Amino acid sequence: MKSIFFAAVVALIAVLQVSAYSVICAEHFIPQSDVSCYDFQTGNGIMRVRINDLTGMNPLIDCSNTKKKVIKKGTKICVSPNFDVKNKSIKRARITSSKVTCKDVTKHAGLKENQAYILENMNGNVLRCDIISQQVDNVFEYCKDKNYNPDFSKSKRVYE
Secondary structure, eight states, rough: OHHHHHHHHHHHHEEEEOOOOOOEEEEEESSSSSSOHHHHHHSSOOOOOOOHHHHHHHHTTOOTTTTTTOOOOOOOOOEEOOOOOTOEEEEEEEOOOEEEEEEEEHHHHOOOGGHHHHHHHHHGGGGGGGGGOOOTEEEEEETTOOOOOOOOOEEEEEEO
16 A cells, blocks of 8 residues: 555656756865854854855755754865756656645655755745645755765865
8 A cells, every 4th residue: 555655646646857057066065063053054163154055056055053063074065056057966856736745745855855955955935845745846956866965076275
């Protein structure tokens, strides 16, 4: 019975095979101490990056508590993206029914239910779990390889 339900949910999320921009980093910053998302927002002793940009480029950072020091000393943080239209590591899916839940979407993207913030970070207002039933026909992006870490292979360090 569960497999029938899951098949029905997958049918509700129509996957489009379209290449999109990936989280490829052009420039990164390495904090010298533990910092919060708010520290980036204000530029408090570090470079200034808006929280929405910070989480969009680094989807694994959970900024739900902006003052909590969730970014540990020595962690590479992408601060400037390098959009590569040839990169095919990102897939797109369309929400095709108001019955689709965040649990369905996160499972489809290879994430756990409590990791919905990763998809929200990556997609801005295109995907919001609090109003997902109202987002029919919205197309959201997810990592096909289930790796949501930024790619730093072509990135240079800034603000030493």
